[in-house]
Amino acid sequence: MDGDTIDGRLVDAGSGLIDRRIFSDKDIFEQEMKQVFGKSWLFVGHESQIPNKGDYFTSQAGRDAVVVTRDSDGEVRVMLNVCTHRGMPVCRYDKGNAKRFTCPYHGWTFSNNGDLSGLPLSTEGYGGQLDRKKWGLIQARVTLYYGSIWATFDETVPPFEDTLGDMAVMLRDFMQGPDGEDDGLEVIDGILKFEIHSNWKFGAENNAGDLYHDVSHNSVQRVGLALSGLRGRHVWNADKHLFKTLNVAYPAGGHAARVNLYDDEQREYHPQWAVIPEVDEYFRAAHYARQERLGEKARLLNRGGIVFPNIAYNSAGRWQITMWVPRAPNRTEVWKWYFVPKNAPQKVKDTLRHYLLRYGGPSGMVEQDDIENWASAQVGAESAAANRLPMNYTLHMGQARWAWPVPWFGEGAYVDEGVSEHAQRIFYAHWAEMMGGPVSGQETGR
Amino acid sequence: MMATIGDPSRQGAAPAPTLKERVEDFLSYEGELLDERRFDEWLELFAEDARYWMPLARNVEHNNLEEEYSREQQDAAWFDEDKKTLLQRVMQLKGGDHWAEEPFSRTTHITANTRIENAAETELTVKSRFIVYVNRREGEVRLFVGKRIDVLRPVGAGFLIAKRSIFLDQSKLLFKNLTTFF
Known part of the structure; x- marks a missing residue:
């Protein structure tokens, strides 16, 4: 076994058992920085954050700090900071x-496209010989995907669309x-950043598709958060007779989404924002515009999911991206971008902003309880005595189907219905594969 | 305690409290209510049209300080509440099923450097500094330090909070949750 290979027993996706050490072991953490984060396309931000030439923001590509610019020619750059x-x-x-x-240290100066444009003592000290092309900021490969910005510093990773x-x-x-x-989205100015004493994978796997953790959110269900005037926290038609709840995993890339697939392509708009008529009217019109535009695919209500390894999105009225920045096995920085539909009236944007701010993050009435879970799970992951017992991911095993129930989920879709840990098993199978572990079992369909 | 202010039995013995003393007393009392988890009574100190706002702080260039804090009613924030949503948060806290605060954390609210910046007949603008110490379960400690600007409305012997702006001295939140009021 070489240094790039994990013990195959750590992730036994075929039997749904995962060793707790993957959440706490320092060597495994360093290995995943290299083999998972170093070999993946990573989300760093959204084009609406840098609308004008010269605009920039700083972000993280895994552990690596980056600066994202729109350079003086209008091109989006992601460069190591x-x-x-x-x-x-x-x-x-x-x-x-x-x-x-x-740079405040010796004054090396870089243009917003990364070129080394200013070099103190260029002639006296370097004899005019320093190859400025070679010593510009280190550039990432960049892919723009419908407004989102993705980057990798690895030359061997296949194109973003292939890994997606x-x-x-x-x-x-x-x-x-x-x-x-x-x-169709734009970022609400202001990125939330906070820190959890937890392994990055707890938040990531939860967002891959944990429909099992309703008990965590009792309190917000009881109090209400949605502006429907109803109890609960969501803003979609939750009548379970009308749709299938699906865990749509994509094993080739380790990605997954949790979705509602409504039976009726022409389903009626279900008022969810009735207490604010202007907002409800916007969503009613958007609902029918989407049906018109997408046809059968409008049956999809995309609730959220994960783009492997560390990017979760929430959709369906809660437009947000959550990024897990791994700092140590037990320490993760979390960044959160909130979005609103960019063509919506200001009143809609304002209403959504309030809803989002009360939903997610450290002050969110929903996510506070998630964050508590992820930090608490870390305690168990570090328990020496509990290490004899693997984590259990066996919920609803062995029932997933390929490219089901609609062909347009794609041939790579491996789908399980209902409350299941299917998406987490796929997440960890892909993680193990990138870590050089043998991939076992029927769950991945291999 | 607020109730002791204007207490007739004290009036012969001590001079009537100044406006500043009344404000300081009010802010201390308010923190006490939070620390004693008397959230309903705390909420009663807010006006019906109250606003409660804690922006995000960003690291910006020295000549771009107007962007240091996210903009009110426009950008993201840690808190952007009215009395109705504060009530939802209080109801969530009290239920015993809000796991991020079950069991309740121990908190101590310290308010200092209180200064009345502006006193009109109907409203006062009060600046202060806060230290909020939170101890959760066994070892978890959160320390929040920052600035507040309150707009208070005199009502009888006391006040109502019409607006609270909270400026936390952290850009990245150094802790996992903000389950405490400020």
Whole structure:
């Protein structure tokens, strides 16, 4: 066994058992930084954060700090926020507009396209010989996908669309917003950043499709959050006679979405924002516009999912992206982008903003209880005595079907219905594969 | 306690409290109610049209300070509440099933550097600093320090909070949850 291979017994996806050490072991963590994060396309932000030339923001590509710019030619760049001379961050602001970034240490200066444009003592010290092309900021490969910005520093990773595979159906739908028009979202200014003493995978796997944890959200269901005037926290028609609840996993890339698939392509709008008529009217019109635009695919209500490894999206009125930034086996920084439909009236944007802010993050009435779970699960993951017992992911095993129940989920869709840990099993099977572990069992269909 | 202010039995012995003393007393009392988990009584200190707002802080260039805090009623925020949504939060806290605060954390609210910036007949603008210490279960400690600007309305011997703006001295929240009122 070489250093790039994990023990196959750590993730036994075929039997639904996972060793707790993958959440706590330092060597495994370092290995996943290299083999999972280092070999994946990572979301770093959204184009609406940098509408103008020179706009920039700082972000994270896994553990690596990056600066994302729209350069003076209008091109989106993702560059390591590391001076090529001594490694200082060249940008120390969260956001702004700049033609260039000057390192405060020795004054190396980089244009907003990464070129080394200013070099103190260029002639006296370097004899005019320093190859400025070679010593520009380190550039990531960048893919823009319906407004979202993805990056990797690895040259061998296949193109973004290839690693996304048929998950494109879900990610594209998320980026559309309620009326089905592509690239339909814009970021609400202000990225929430917070820190959990927990392994990054707990939050990620939860968002892959844990429909089993309703008990966690009793309190917000009881109090209500949705503006429907009803109890509960969601803003969709939850009459279970009308749809199938599906865990749509894409094993080739480790991605997954949890969705409602309504039976009726022409389903009526179900008023969810009735207490604010202007907002309800927008969503009613958007509902029918989406049906018109998407046809049968409008049966999909995309609730949320994960783009492997560390990007979760929530959809269906709760447009947000959550990014897990791994810092240590037991420490994760969480970044959260909130979105609104960019063509919506201001009143709709305002209403959604209030709803979103009360839904997610450390002050969110829903996610506070999730965060408590993820931090508490870490305690068990680090228990030496409990290490004799693997984590149990056996809920609703062995019943998933390929490319079901509609062909347009894609041939790569491996789907289980109802409350199931199917999507988590797929997540960990792919994780194990990237970590060099043998992939076992029927669950992955291999 | 607020009730002791204006207590007739005290009036002969001590001079009537100044406006500043009354404000300080009010803010101390309010923190006490939170620390004693008397959330309903705490909520009664807010006006019906109250606003409660805690923006995000960002690291920005020295000449771009107007963008340091996310904009009110426009951008993301840690809190952006009215009295109705504060009530929802209180109801959530009290149910015994809000696991992020079950069991309740221990909290201590300290308010200091209170200064009345502006006193009109119907409204006062009060600046203060806060330290909020939270101890959750055994070892978890959260320490929040920052600034507040309150708009208070004099009502009888006391006040109602018409608006509270909370400026936390953290850009990245250094802790996992904000389950405490400020």
